[in-house]
Amino acid sequence: MICVENISKSFNGRAVLRDVSLEMQEGETLAIIGRSGSGKSVLMKHAIGLLQPDKGRVLVDGIDIGRISYRELRTVRRQFGVLFQGGALFDSMSAFDNVAFPIRTFTDSTEQQVRDRVLRCLDLVNLSDVGTKRPSELSGGMIKRVALARAVALEPRYILYDEPTSGLDPHTSTTINNLIKGLADQLDVTSIVVTHDMRSVLSIAHRVAFIHRTRMHWVGDIDALHRSEDRTLRAFVKANEYAIGHPAQAYS
Amino acid sequence: MAALEQRLIRPLYSLGRYALLLSKGFTSLGHFSVYRKNLIVQCGRVGIDSIPIVALAAAFSGAVTTVQTAYQLVSPFIPPSVIGAVVVPSLILELGAVVTGFILAGRVGARIAAELGTMRVTEQIDALEAMGLNSIGYLIVPRIMAGIIMFPVLYVTAVLVGVGGGLAAAVATDVVSTGEFIRGARENYLVFGPMFGLIKSFVFGFVITSISCYMGYYTEGGAEGVGRSTTQAAVISCVYILLSDLVLALVLL
Ligand SMILES: Nc1ncnc2c1ncn2[C@@H]1O[C@H](COP(=O)(O)OP(=O)(O)O)[C@@H](O)[C@H]1O
């Protein structure tokens, strides 16, 4: 279980998060929504200690990750798979080697075992013929899928997705949403999805956390989201439902 | 007041972060096997790939020093062997290392900063960290090691090629014969010279790679930030080459 407790974070004197708390239950899929620039990615990076809060703390399975050594933090991080916004594939390596990288680095697998595992992961994201290509030769959707294959290569307990469908066409978005759902069911992982794609939220999330004006404005499950009378939340949901498929939202 | 504070604190902050970067990189290294491949790749890029340009610059430095020494010194009262006596020690003591240093500050420094800077702004460094890898150890240690291993090799190359260039220029302009040139060089040979040059090149290798790694690793602000880091890496490396050159001369000579 991941617990974010009262964290505040500013950059260069400008507050991005103020007193934000959030609990992620084992096995659930939690969506973090909010306008672009509202601090969703910043919040996600706190969960694995890529950023340290100015105030507050983050507990992963009861361990305060701000108070452990760097070595211990790295051990904690190995339970996570992260899909970064732009994929963050290593551009010095082929797609195959990207997926193989965590396996080669953290397990004692033979090259045959590595191969089998990589192909299985690539199969999971419906890519089997891109292995030798470099990231620069892949489309945006393919990059995200390869990155997803890399994120799940070591069968993490937690998967963090940063805007998994942004910048993708509706068809590829649906594929990714199905993958996220499939992984959550098959691997029994806890997933956190940072997104503003309401269609994606409605199809994959159990619970939703809405960040607005640096605060955690609203948290609740999908039913509560539908029933909510909160005007800011309703406005956000509505705006983003209209925006689906609209090019202007692609990079926000 | 704020500006003054900025000026005083900023360098200290950078220095502290630089020291932390190095200590974090070198203290929590994992298995060498993770770094070995990277180290070999980096040695190729820092060292082998730089040989042509270093050799070219060294040949010209040797030739120019020879021609100028001949122009300034040679008269009926001074034997022509003095050219060898001036040119060879200059190359060994100063030019071999400094010329190589400047070239690598541009070539290797900019490359390292651009590579790491791009990895930073595209979240590749975050991705390494998120996997549970020590990104500093993985990315920076092999580059610095490659610098301190390959730089002395390049220095030796530069000196040899530089002496060759000097000799060729001397013979071509007919100011001194090969025999005289070599006799001058041998008579004025300092036993400590090559050692001093090697120490210098070792230090320069560290200075350039570590500063460029620092600039690249802490890049902020997209493509523009990468551009800024890249130029700064080259410029700041050059400044610190000059500074460390002076310090080493004061301490060791
Ligand atoms: N490393 C950083 N340094 C300075 N400012 C940052 C950094 N990371 C994020 N920010 C700022 O924090 C704010 C929130 O960013 P982010 O979490 O990326 O927004 P989003 O909700 O779109 O993911 C933005 O204004 C961004 O400029």
Ligand SMILES: [Mg+2]
């Ligand atoms: Mg974001």
